[in-house]
Amino acid sequence: MSSSQGGVEDTYELQNDERLDDLHSKLRTLRGVTTDIYDDVERQNSTLDHTRDAFSSFGSSLASSSRRAANAFGIGNGGVKQWRIIGYCVIALLGMWITLKVVWWWYPSSPAPEH
Template identity: 35%
Template sequence: MSEAYERERQNNARLDDLASKVTSLRDVTVNIYDSARDHEIIDDSNEVFANFTTGLKQSAGRITRMAATGSKGQTIKLAGMIVGGVIVLYLLWGIFF
């Protein structure tokens, strides 16, 4: 009987060792998944900022062309709209943040 108990004890020890290895493997898998998800979020953010930058450059180019081809009155109106937009954004920023 003592031999059977010894084998049972060895089996339990090996089972515990295997369980700890499975837990470690699961933790590594979860960490890899989290890292991949973080990289996906970063890539998406980079794409959004790249699109924003492109749109901003295009808008600035159009505004520059409009200011160059327009009369002095149109240029003053444009400058007023830009200043007004900045003031509105500043006020909204103060209200919400």
């Protein structure tokens, strides 16, 4: 009986060794998946950090542009007043109109040649 029990124990030991090898293989696979997940999370965090920095920079630029526009239209403190801008536009239009009148007066359109 001892010889048959030795064969059974050897069989059990071989099965245990196979199962242990399977377990080691699964652990290596799990370790690889965990490492891949960690690397992916690090890449995503880096991308999110760059995106946050880009939006922060864009927000600062937009706020700066908004302040400059407010100053230009006299909305904020120390800005050019809106009536000044309107006045400049009216003066520019009058200046162009007068220039055109003077040019037409000095250089009238010539009559069409007769055939």
